[in-house]
Structure formats: C-alpha cells, structure tokens
Amino acid sequence: MPGRASASRAPLILMIGPGLLLAATGVGAGDLATSSFVGGLLGTTVLWAVVVGAFFKFVVTEGLARWQLATGETLIEGAVSRLGRGVVWLFMPYLLLWSFFVGSALMSATGVTLHAMLPVFEHAERGKVVFGIAASLAGLVLVWFGGYRLFETVMRVCIAVMLVTAVLAAGLLWPGTLAVLEGLFLPQIPEAGGQGLSWTLALIGGVGGTLTVLCYGYWLREEGRTQKDDLRVCRIDLATGYIVTAVFGLAMVIVGSSISIEGTGARLLVMLSDRLEEVMGPAGKWMFLVGALGAVFSSLLGVWQSVPYLFADCWGLLKGGRADAVTRVDTRSAPYRSYLLLIATVPMFGLFWSFRDIQLAYAVIGALLFPVLALTLLIFNGRSAWVGPNFRNRPLTIVVLVVVLLFFSWIGLRPFV
Template sequence: MKSESSLNHDLHQATADSGPLPPQTIGQKLKMIGPGFVVAATGVGTADMITAIVIGTSFGMTFVWAIIVGAILKYYLNEGVGRWYLATGQTILQGWHSLGKWATNYFGVYSVIWGYIYGATAAMTCGLGMHAMLPIMPIWAWAIVHSLVGFALVWTGRYLLFERIMTILIGVMFITIIGTSLLFLPSIGEFTGGFVPRMPEGSLMLALGLIGGVGGTITMASYGYWLKEKDWKGKAFVPIMRLDTKAAYVITGIFTMAALVIGAKFLFGTDVKLEGDQGLLDLAGLLGQEFGTPLRWLLLIAFWSAAFTSLLGVWNGVPYLFADFLRTIRTKKEELHKVKPVSEKDKSYRAYLAWLTFPPMLIFFLGKPVQLIIIYGVLGALFMPFLAISLIILLNSKKVDAEYRNKWVTNAVLIGCLLMFAYLGLNELQKLF
C-alpha cells in the first residue's frame, strides 16, 4: 500500500505535468472510466461469442471457470500496458524499441500484413450481420459501407465522440446478449458447478481458446494511446486506470458468460452444429423459430454490434501503433522524449487508416491470397506471446520506478499468459503447415 506522502507526490507530479488532477471519489472515478471499455469491446468480437456458445452447446456450464480465468489474464495484460505508459511516460512502441530493433521490426511487418487481412475480415463480418437484418444490398456492399463509415468517424480525430459511440454500442451488445440469456438462466447449482476447474475429454483446445479469446486482440497495445486522449498523465492516474480496466473486463466476462448460457441451456444435448460467423446467424434463426421474431432480432443486433465495435476499435487504435512505429524508427532514441506524441491528425496515422479501409476491399472480390493468409496466421499466432513477454521484461526493468514494477502475482500471471499463448500459437502454426 502506498503512503499518503507518496500519493501526494504523485498528485503533485500530475499537476506539474500539466495534466488534470485524477478523481478522488468513487463517483468521480466511475464517471471517468472509458478507455478500458473501448479495448474490451474491440476485443470481444463475433468469434468470442460463437466460441462461448459452441462450448456451452458441447459441455454445458462446465467452463464458467475458463471465462473468469480469461478475464483475469486479459486484465493483467491490459493493466500492464496502461501502467507502463503512466509510470514511464513512454508508449508501448518506445518500450518495444528499447528491447532492440527486432521488436519494432516485428511489429512493423505484423501491422502491415495483419491490417490488410483484418480490414477485409472485419468489414465482411459487419456486412454479414447487416445483410441478415436488411438484405437490401449484397454482403460485400454492406462491408464497404461499414469500412467507409468507420473511416469517416475516425478521420474526424474526435476521440470523445468515438468513445461515446463505442459506449453506446457496448450498451446495445450488453442489453441484447444479456436479454437473450435471461430466457435460459441456469440453476444456482449448474452455475456454481462451473466454477470448479474441469477439463472433459477432447475439450483442452476449446477451453484454451475460450480463455485466450476473452476480449484480447492487438488493440490491447493501443490502451496507452487512448489514455493519452483522455488526458490521463502520470503515476497518479494508475489507480483510476486499474479501476477502468477492472470494470471493462467484468463487463467482458459477464457478456461472454451470457453467450455460454445461451449455448448451454438452449442447444446443449442437441445435434446442432454452429461454425464461424454464419453459426451465429443460424442460431438467431433457431431462436426465432422457437421464441418468435423479436428474439431473432435481438441476437442479430448483438452480432452486428460486436462486429462493428471491433471494426471501429481497430480503425481508431491500431493506426496509433503504426504511426508511433514510424516515428520511433525515424527518431534517435535520445531524441524520442522531445518528439510530439502521435495523434489522430498525423499523416502516418491517417495513411494506416486508409490502409485498413481501401486496399482490403480487393479481397471482397479477389479472395484471400493463400500465402498472405499463412503469413497472417503465423504473425497473429505469435503476437500475444510477444506482448506478454515484452511486458514481463519492461515492467521488471529499472525504466519503471520500483513501486510500479511487477509484483510476484503479476509476474506469475504474465508468465502463465506467455505459456498459454505460446501453446495456442504453436497449435495454430501446426494447423497452417
């Protein structure tokens, strides 16, 4: 526990850095939270929904514990990114660059290939959801519309508007998926039974996939930039950042739990097979047949909201990383602290935003090149282990004041993250080759 004098010093430092004073009361803190919701909403996409529903369909309420573990792991990763920024004043790219050129070069290659494939995938998923609700245009046309809307919203450079829209969509996701799950509430015994860690035969990879997929994507690395946009500066903001992240992953856990409940109570014991994004649309149809059209629409709206929040979060967050990457490799290390922070108005930020939006449209018509998909899969499988190991190194280094370095619990969790993501990554690489 920090001493009162230490807290006062941090408050004084926040003022000295020309940033606002952090909130002092719980009410003030709750009013300020937001960046964590953006990260979590971006990470919780349709893939997480379908994974939870499929596991519920196959194993009932057995894996409640896995959702809780996944939310805890992602909390520590997200908190680590935020703590690095607030405790050092450096971006995560600067941290990676301090590890050696290999780290920044890895991210540079990753971001270009990942952005091209994800730009198409995210837009097509949005198009799939909208086409199911309003089949007045083909899926590819709706995909283009969503890409352009995301581009236009982010191009304005108004973070608070972006955060407000994301918050509204999070509310829509929460109401629709929670509302649907209320029809299938499990008994207290069924629910609490899922708290006991069990691994039925044939469930290992599904369980690890559920743990690894609870609200986690590359946009976790964007958290520091969103903190900057909220004008959270200095060590005094670490407590509010932690509250922000905890609130976000509690909501994420509840959301994923609701999807598990739907699968466990509606489809468990049936022969229904759900696969990919189309599986969610098939589920919406089944719910409509059983309970009427309104419930079908509820799930379709939840599907679309999850897809569009993921698109908007990436369109806003990953360009920060790319712009910072270019700035970092172009600037001498000793000069980096003098350079103006990256913003949504930077040319490199907007160039990457355009890269996410326009070139991927070719994939709508030409298909995905096999070689590109393999490279994308390799880099994607290695990113989360890369993030975990970099946080372990950076947050135990002398670059961070002793009181803000990792404690043993944090190190243990991050090492657990590293081992799990490395195992998942190797499994994905085996599938590719």
C-alpha cells in the same frame, strides 16, 4: 496539468473510459461466434474459461499501463529506446499481417450480421461482401471526420446495446443457477469427442482483444492520464472493461448452451438468430441481432480508430522522433490517416475468402502476440531502475505473466504441431 492531482478521486463514472473502449474493441466476431459455438458444444461447464481469459488480458494490459505511467513511454517507444529501431522493423510486418486478417474478419462479421438483419441478397456470401464493404466505409467516415470524442460516444452506445441484449438473452434462456455456478467454480473440460480441450483453449484465448491492448496507452494520452498516481484510475477502468468483456462472454456461452446450432462459415450468425427466433420468438431474434451488430461494429470501429496509432507511432520512431508522456498521436497526420485508409480498404479482398478461414487466421496471428507481450513485461516491469520500486512486478503478477507466456505460446504453436 491543472486539476490532474484530483483525477484519482474523481467519481467512478468518470474513471471508466479507455477500458470500455478496449472492451468494445476486443469483443467482436471471435467472442460472439466462439462463445456461442463452445456453449453449444460443451455447455456451461466451461464458463470458468471465460473468466480466466479475461483475467489474463487484464494482467497484461495493467502491465502496459503501469509501464507507460512509470516511464512516460508506450511499450513500443520503450522497446525502441532500449533495444533499438530494429524492434520496429520486426513489429511492422506483424502489424500489416494482423491488420489484413483482422480487418477482413471484422468486415466479414459485420457484413454477415447486417445480412441477417436485412436479407436483401439471395446468397449470404454476397450479402457479407456488400454489407462488409459498406460497414468498413461507414467506420472510415466516422473515424476520419468524428474525432476521438465522437468515437468514444458511439462506442459507449454500442457496448451498452451489446451488453444489455446479451444479458437479456442469457436471462431468458437461463439454464439454471446451479449449472452456472458449477461452470464458474468447478473447472472441467468435457471430452466432446476429443474436441473439448481445443475449444476450451480457443475460448480462453479468444476473450477480449489481441493487438488492440497496445492501443490502450494511446487512449490514456487522449484522456490526459499521464501521471503515476493515475494507476489506480487505470486499474478501476481496466477492471470494469474486462468485467464487461467477461459478462458478455459468459452470456454468449449460456445462450449457446441453451440452443442447438451446427455449422460455421458466413451463415453462422444467421443460423444462430434463426434458432433464437424458434426459441424466443421474433423479438429474441432481433434482440440478438441488434446486440451482435453492436458487438461487431464497435470492434470494427475500435480497430479502425486505434490501430493507426500504432503505425503512426512506429513511423515517428523510425524518423527519429519520440513522444513524451503528454504528447498524443496526431490523428490528422499523414501516417495516421494513411494507415486508416489502408486498414479500411485493403482487407476488403479478404471478404471473398471463407469466413471460417479468416477467423482462424485472425485467432492464430493474434495469439502469437501475447507471449511476446508477457515476456517484454516480465523484463521491462521487472527492473526497478526502469519503472521504480513501486511500479515493479509483484510476485503474483510475475506468476500470471509466466502462465500467460506459456499458455499463449502453446496456443500459437498448436496449429503447427
């Protein structure tokens, strides 16, 4: 493509794109609620866990990008070409299950946030349902009619609002530089009545996205990043995105550590905003709510836009087709738009379930994917015959992927043992 040779020497601001989309999509209700709750329970002593979680996700996503730039295939396409179409039949049930619970969780979180901002309903549960449905339909319209560029613009605005408000809230509630530095560089896990380990693991596992990391490759194609020398750009882009993710998580742990809040469920965000109003005044409450809305709606919008890529790609693979390095998924195609309609409507039934139960199911199902991704990247990126010697896993990457494999396997199995 003309001009592609100079892409790796572009100004920094032009390199940062899909990584921010990934950050905005991955930072949602789970990060917001879990980080603030863990901060209130364990304090700033577990700030290190946020950094570790973001680093784990960076290594996995960098491996996905490295595979795609080396081979011209998304990871799903690569798995099918080497292992057969049975991979798609195994993946599709997981995709449907993940879409339902994550879609419900995002509608629920956006609905709760909007109810906190506009408490026109007597009961928070009713506000969650009505506003959650409205947010889902708004996301559907934006993705359906707006295209990738409008989506990218809206996401940039959301993540800017989200990050600025979280950092300002943390700054206003600053617990002291020494406490923050100790939490970052002196890892420890408080006892907290036997809950310390479980919540620290939840914090590490909940940082950033889960299935949405697979969508990074489709955004690379939208941006025209298809050559091997684009890897440097992708690493800068991803590092920026996960730094943003980590900063947001750190800020929310600090906010949570500075106020006292109890409870979960649909009123969690309402209660958190009320406590911030007591500590910081009405401006603090509204600052938090605006940032929270930016976080949860950008996550909803990102999932609505990106996950249909996966279904459309899988559908094409089952029909016998395979995209090459420069072919984008057609966002006007029947498979893409059908799944967009599906994910924006069917999970509405989950709005009538407990907010906490939906969030738990979302976290467990998401955690189950990462051991599979880590194992796949260890094998696929470990073969020079497939990716070339320059793109093969280095020893440090292998160590981190093994740790990710073991860690997320443990998290995924904990609820069942």
